[in-house]
Amino acid sequence: MIAYINGKFIPKDRIAISPEDRGFLFADGAYEVICSYNGNLFKIDEHLERLRRSLGELRIEGPPINHLRTVAEGLIERNELSDVHAMIYIQVTRGAAPRKHIFPEKATPATVYANASAFQPLYKERENGITVITLPDIRWDRCDIKSVALLPNVLACQQAKERGAVEAVFIRNGFITEGSHTNFCAVFDDQLFTHPANNHILGGITRQVVLGLCTQLGVPFKESPILENELKNADEAMVLGTTYEILPVVQVDDWQVGNGTPGPITRELQHAYRRATTS
Ligand SMILES: Cc1ncc(COP(=O)(O)O)c(C=O)c1O
Structure with a gap:
């Protein structure tokens, strides 16, 4: 499975995330789940707008929404999921920094992770x-x-x-x-x-x-x-x-x-x- 991490599409099992990632240490992040019906990303604008809002409320500077749309589309294409029912998961955390409750330095980039997989409805x-x-x-x-x-x-x-x-x-x-x-x-x-x-x-x-x-x-x-x-x-x-x-x-x-x-x-x-x- 090809997944996305911080600007790259790579095999999911090759992704490594820092043990200092604030998502891991503090659950300091937000996420979205989007369904793709034969390549149609259902209500993607609404999902990405909600992610933008969640990140805003948490004061996490995430990537531009249009970039995340490209990521979602890229995952469907690269994993050959255009003809099936699939699910996309996107997570953005406040990035990796030495463990302190206060926010890390401004320069600390958010961690952006996403994957897509075929999905069997109930x-x-x-x-x-x-x-x-x-x-x-x-x-x-x-x-x-x-x-x-x-x-x-x-x-x-x-x-x-x-x-x-x-x-x-x-x-x-x-x-x-x-x-x-x-x-x-x-x-x-x-x-x-x-x-x-x-x-x-x-x-x-x-x-x-x-x-x-x-x-x-x-x-x-x-x-x-x-x-x-x-x-x-x-x-x-x-x-x-x-x-x-x-x-x-x-x-x-x-x-x-x-x-x-x-x-x-x-x-x-x-x-x-x-x-x-x-x-
Ligand atoms: C607590 C909670 N409420 C409601 C929902 C349903 O939201 P949505 O329809 O956007 O998937 C979710 C989805 O994960 C949820 O976690």
Whole structure:
């Protein structure tokens, strides 16, 4: 596999990163994941804009966005992924410098790493739906930054797996925020609800696409937090993410959502999303 590191495309197994890289020492960086559908980099502008914003909030001077677009395209081409479903990962850290909390000298260049790989979507889960568990949201107050510091998310997702679920959904002050690596939506009386895109969630690109599809399809929606206690009244629920697209949620902890099968609004959105990625 050919990957990208600091201006070069080289075999991934030849990449070496300094043990003083601040990504390694402090999780001091941001990242993006983009899907490529037969060479079409879906919503790449939105992903790169979010990366620019994340880096800005972290005060990391990253490479120009147009350069990252060329990198993403270059990885698809060099790895011969133009005819398949692929995933691109881009990470930018504050670079390598002796370990001190304060930022390194201005001259320290950011570390820019990216790779692309073929990707097998979760077709079965997309069709049949998934189970999620709920957990307290113990994350910080800047979940809007797509930081590589993901320990609470990692621990939550692992706990979900160990309990036979696919995703963990976080609860903060009695309200559902989002999943460990997805956004969360629920449908009540034909209206879709999802947490507002504020500092308590990552403003997902898939979430944005889905809200746009709701407008197109005439599905009313409200960006308003869902009370954990009210979730049992939901007719449908789903989690959204770049690689998952739209996964129906048919069970939460030990109870069923609606009748325990993916609902009609979820299906309509899945079909519309499919069309959007193939057009
Ligand atoms: C915490 C969190 N929320 C939401 C999402 C979904 O974002 P997107 O749709 O841009 O992939 C992700 C994706 O990684 C995430 O990590």
